[in-house]
Amino acid sequence: MELMCAIRVIFFLLTTTVIIICLFMESAVVPPKEKIPVPHKMDAKGKMTMKRSLERTRSNILNCDVSNNRSIEEGQLPEGAISHNTVGLTMLISKPSCKALISGKDAEYNEMKTQIFTYKYPYRPKTDYQLVTRNCHNFLRDRGYILNVTSEEIGFPLAYNILMFKDVEQVERLLRAIYRPSNFYCIHVDRKAHFKVKLQIMSIVRCFPNVFLSSRQMKVEWAGYSVLEAEMACMKDLLQRPGWKYFINLTGQEYPLKTNLEIVRILKILNGANSIDATTNKKWKKLWKHLGNPPHKIRTYKGNTHIVACRGFVDYIMNNPIAKDFAKWVKNAVVPDETFFPSLNHNPHLKVPGSALGKTTIASMYTVSG
Structure with missing residues (x-):
């Protein structure tokens, strides 16, 4: 009886040892299955x-x-x-x-x-701008930048503001399309942008005398006041550049449908008037109803983040006390930039340069000379 018990114990120990050895060898020979990255759950x-x-x-x-x-x-x-x-x-x-x-x-x-x-990034950029801009002359030539402009364009310079966060290639493609030596270009790079993005865009900017980065960089949050702050940072810098007639704000994900000469001729027809969308639809009151009454009897409007404005309008935004008070008021609004610009443009009693006179034709605007 004791002999049988001893045999069973020995058999159990041998079996356990064999199983442990087999498991060890299997794990050493067969590599673990590679986990497939799944961006999100799918049904x-x-x-x-x-x-x-x-x-x-x-x-x-x-x-x-x-x-x-x-x-x-x-x-x-x-x-x-x-x-x-x-x-x-x-x-x-x-x-x-x-x-x-x-x-x-x-x-x-x-x-x-x-x-x-x-996918967050469908395809990767191919161009190393730190490399291709080492020789600016070759860069401008090889990329096809237009450096010769008409006298009409020279006499009507424009000021552009570009807000960007990523996709340097796309921003450079936009710049190439709108660039003319007679214009000015301020590029605001989001403070939270990747450092490689910042290095690449800095390499591009250094090849142009009339393209520059904004003196202040904001951490831009969608629908927040930081969008308006970034716009105004470039407005302030652009006002230091002389002679330009109109301000146009863009993001890095856009592309023009007209040439610079065509844009100049369209803006000449405006004769100093602004092109700023606005609506008084009641559904948009939710954006600012929690703020109370706006200062200076300003009637609030909802519009587009993109504007085309004369230089006098930009100067008013940056230097007029009424505009500064209103900027403080919209700070806690939802998408404040889409309230700030249209409201200033559609309150006739403020007499903002280039703004609408009221419920009349589009041609009935305040105009500015020069």
Whole structure:
């Protein structure tokens, strides 16, 4: 009996030892499965959408090839595309088909929405501006900047403000389109932007005598007062530059539909008047109703963040006590910049340069000379 118990104990110990050795060897030989990064949880419908997106993307063009007939062969990754492994699928993220987007095809639009909201950065920048701007002359020549302008453009200089946070290539493409030696350009780089973004844009700016970074950088938060602060930082700097007639504010994600000469001719027709959208729709009162009555009997308006304003309007914003009081009042409003600019432009009793006289025609505006 004692012999049988001893045999069972020995057998149990041997079995346990063998199992431990096998488990150790298995873990040493077979590497752990690599976890697939998943940007966010997806249901079955989302997976099907991604599968369809993959099928369409494989036949999409890259770099907006308007021929729209380039195909992607199995196993090949075209230049400008990035492969992402998501929910068990190998997703090929490419640039959109411009021809399909312009023609209004829903499939292309929906695919781009899927890619934009699924991946934070669909494709990476290719240009190292710290490298290509080492020789500014070559940079301006190779990138195709327009350095010769008409006498009409020289006589009507413009001032641009660009707010940016990322995508240096896109900002440089915008600058290349709107740049003329007769204009002035202030670029505000969000204080929370990546340091590489700041270095790249600084490299570009140093190649131009009339392009500069704002003297103050704000940590810009969407719909907050910091947006207006960033705009006003550039306004202050631009007022130090002489001669310009009109101020235009942009973000780094925009592109002009007109040439500089066409813009100059349009602004000449305005004859000193501002172009600032405004509405008194009651639904927008929620943006400022918690603030009480505005100062100086100002009637509040909701408008667009983008404005085209004469120099006198910009000077009024930065130096007039009424504008300063109103800026303090809108500080705690929602999207204060979209209340600040239109309200100052549509209160006739303030007599702001370039502003609307009231409920009359668009041509009925205060004008400024020079």
